[in-house]
Amino acid sequence: MEKAKDDQMDYSKEMDNAKDQIENAKGVEEEINDSPIEQVRLTVPIKDDPTLPTLTFRTWVLGATSCALLSFVNRFFDYRQNPIGISSLCVQIAALPIGKLMAATLPTKSIRIPGIKWTFSLNPGPFNMKEHVLITILAHSAGSPYALAAVSVVKAFYHRGINPLVAMLLTQTSQLMGYGCAGVLMKFLVDNPYMWWPSTLLDVSLYRALHEDEVRSKGQLTRLQFFLIALISSFAYAVIPNYFFPSISVLSFVCWIWKDSVTAQQIGSGRFGLGIGSFGLDWSTIAGYTGSPFATPGSTLLNFMAGFIVVVYIMNPVLYWNNIMGAKKFPIFTSHLFDSDGQIYNISRVLDAKTFSFNQQGYDEYSPIYLSTFYAFCYGLRFAACSSTLTYVAFFHGSTILRHYKDAFHGKNQSGDVHNRLMKKYERVPQWWFLSILVSMIILSVITCSGFGEQLQLPYWGLILACGMGMIFIIPVSVMVATTNQGRLPAEIHELMVGYLFPGKPLASLTYKVYSYISLAHAVEFIVDFKIAHYMKIPPKSIFFTQVGGTVISSTVNFFTAWWLLTSVPNICDQSKLPKGSPWTCASYNTFYDSTLVWGVMGPGKMFAPHGQYSKMYYFFIFGAIAPILVWVVSRKFPKKKWIKLICPPLILSAATHMPPATPVNIWSWLTLGILFNIILYRKYKAWWARYTYILSAGLDAGTAFVGILLYLAIQSRGTYGPSWWGLEFSDHCPLAHCPTAPGIEVQGCPIFH
Structure with a gap:
């Protein structure tokens, strides 16, 4: 009897196990039938007309x-x-x-x-x-188009002539080259369901809210009603930080308590220090540099937070207060360039005004160029993030990419989720269409650079190298953005290469960056649009003609608008010659100009070469390349510990590379809201999260955008920016946070330490 009971119990266990296996199999089948990504299953419709x-x-x-x-x-x-x-x-x-x-x-x-x-x-x-x-x-x-930034710098800052046909071709070819690259990669960056591009779900949610008829359940709002409430609320509130109380964008209470302490303000300032105790009450502060936190997966947020804490709150204080690389000569958090006396670097002393080339004698007589220690360390992290992205994608996604490449080459599609099956109803765009655009744009680009008297300073082989470098990074960067909603474009790699290849040629630096870094950026933007169209079941040929038409229209209108302003506004961008109150100061182009001076005129050899002040930053390339391999080895050794695979070294290393221009208050505010919604609410209130989260993000974006435009056109364009009071300043009121603390360094508005 006991044996029979044991047999019956064993049989019951086997039946239970069989039922569990069947249910698990059903769950897997449902995921495959819909989408393997839960956020996509909760957001994207699985029907089409x-x-x-x-x-x-x-x-x-x-x-x-x-x-x-x-x-x-x-x-x-x-x-x-x-x-x-x-x-x-x-x-x-x-x-x-x-x-x-x-x-x-x-x-x-x-x-x-x-x-x-x-x-x-x-x-x-x-x-x-x-x-x-x-x-x-x-x-x-x-x-x-970034190409027009290059044209503007040439005409308005260097005051050099440029053929309008050259400028026009530079604009069109750089835009369409990115489109050709994006189209060639559609098979494994759009059709692959694991490349889900989190930010696209914001758009999908808004389209559904605006178009789908929805029956409101008792006590609930429809998605459209929720969107309208979020938009109106955001619009009403955004008037406060944009007009009445700009200081609310960054609140640093530590500075308000210790008004005379440099150290306290360095610790507490959200804009110029470590940002401890600071926060922002403005949506543009939260989403301004890293995008909407609602579109970023929880695992990405945790990786990002780990890197941010290690760099900003461990490494930066250790480097600064131990005076590593003369850190105390400079502010604890800044992107400015400095001389050996801790003053802002006077670039005119090392630039030959006649030839617009580097003046070695002036450099020898003046000073080497210095960065704040934190900013130099961020350059090292950028180098590490670039190499880490390549090895991470190779080890964690390499086999998948290779398989999809083979499938694409043989005309197969093994992804098999519901969205791909629905899209099979529509005729695909032939690959030769995209290849024709890519090849023709490369040929036109060679003509643009090599012809017309080589006005752009970049020879044909430099252009081909720029295109090749851009294409190398398209897949790894796209995979990072498609799976984590974060992925830093490797601008520093391109700037380093062109700085060493063409020293003293700022126009070559600009042109090389246009065809390498910016074509890559445009390609990623086009792929995002491809994915939105994929989720919304748009016929591929329709999206092709739409994007090509939009790119040509946009490039043409942008060019003629820029050329009109550059040739009709006297002394545009020259603040020393503009009349008082003139708005044509080109504030957004000064960064591009400074970039050409550092990387083009002076060259990276002055800072990062073996004899430069920051030569050790190159070791970060090696560290970044090794880090993902170590994680991959550990994940293979302990396959049951799934959390190990969630560790993403490129994200950890790139967490602080947004700073500057992003500040600690931007990152902390972004992380706080992201963790609240995409970890806490996602786990406890998944139904609410699926229904309203992306709609809330769209409403906040729309309300903030509308109020900014309305205020500028109605009031601020006339020179009235708000009532005159303490809170009108876009500042966290920490004036001492930017002060150096090394003995004997004199900076206006700062105490002198002895």
Whole structure:
């Protein structure tokens, strides 16, 4: 009897185990049938209506108009003292009522194009979500081409002439080259369901909230109602930090208590110190440098926080208060360049005004160039993050990328999630279309650089090297952004290379960076749009024509706007010659100019070569390359400990590389809100999180954007920035935080230490 009971118990256990296996198998099957990523399953619809029209008259009229208008306005304001950008989010919201109005009023009769058999209707039916997506993507093409920053620096800062055809070709080719690279990589960066691009879910949520009919449950709000409440609330509140109380953007209470202590203000300042006890009550403070915290996965936030704490609160204090590399001569947190006396570096003493080249004699007579120790350490971390990204993607994602590359080469698609199956209904874009754009843009770029008297200082082999370097980093950087929503573009690698290859040639530095770093940045932006279209089931050929058209329109309007301003505004960007009160100070282009001086005129050899002050920073390349390999080895040795695989060295190393210009208060505010929503609320209130989180982010973005535009156009453009009082300053009121503490260093407004 006991044996029978034992057998029965064993049989029952086996049945329970079998049931568990069946349920687990069902769960896996459901994930494969939908998406392997939970956030995608909670956000992206798994249905499609292939009968909906896409490239309609409404799409082209609203999209092209929005693209041209945003390109003109954003480029116009780029040259002013207070540059303001209008994002495609504004178009995303405004296009809905206009599209519905067009659907209600335009005639439905078909129109035949003279000379050919093509016909189209002004009004093919109700305004639909796919049209809305394409309009927004067209508007999103109205980015700011980096090539025009190079053109502006040449004309307005170096006061050198440049052929307008060269400038136009530089603008168009750099934009379209990135598009060609993005299209070639669609198979394993868009079709792959594990490349889920977290930021795209914000857009998907907003489209669904604006278009889908939703029955409100008792005691709940629909997503559209929630979005409108978030937008109105954000709009109403944003008036405070943008007009009445700008100081609320950064609150540093430690400085208010210890008003006369340099050390206390270095510790407590959120803008110029360690930011302990500081926080910001402004959405732009939270999302201004690292994007919306709601779009960043919890594991990414934890990796980011670990790196931030180690660098800012362990390494920086150790380096500074032990006076490593003369740290106390300079502020504890700054990106400025300094001379040996701790003063701001006078770049005019080492630059030959006639030839615009480096003056070695002036440099020898003046001073070597110095960075604050924290900023120098951040350069090392940037080097480490670059090499770490390559080895991390190779070891953790290399086999997957290789498999998808083989599948793409043989015309296969083994991803098999529901979104790929739904997209099979539509004809794919032939790869030769993208390859044709890529090859033709490279040829045109060679002509641009080598012809016209080599005005850009970059020979053809330098251009080919720039294109090759950009393509090397596209996959690893894209994989990082696609899986973590964070991934730093390796600008320093490109600046180092061109600085060593073409020393003393600032225009070559700018051009090389345009074709390497910026083409990569544009490629990532295009891939994000591809993924949104993939989730929203837009026919691939529709998105192709939309993006190509938007890129050409945007590049053309941007160029002509910039050229008009550069040739018609007297002394534009020259603050010493502009009349008092002139807004044409080009504040946003001074950084580009300084970059050409450091990397182009002086060259990295002055700081990072074996005889330079910061030569040891190169060891960070080795450290960064090894770190992911160590994590990979440990994860293989202990496969059951899944948390080990969540350790991401590139994220940890790049946590502090946003600073400066980002400050500790930006990062702390971003981390706090991200952890609250994407770890705590995600685990405890998943249904609420899935329903409202991304909608909340879109509402905060939209409200902040609208109030910024409205205030500038209505009040601030006339020189009135708010009521005159203590809180009007965009400052955390820590004036001593930027002071050096080394004995004998004299800086205006700071005490002298002995």
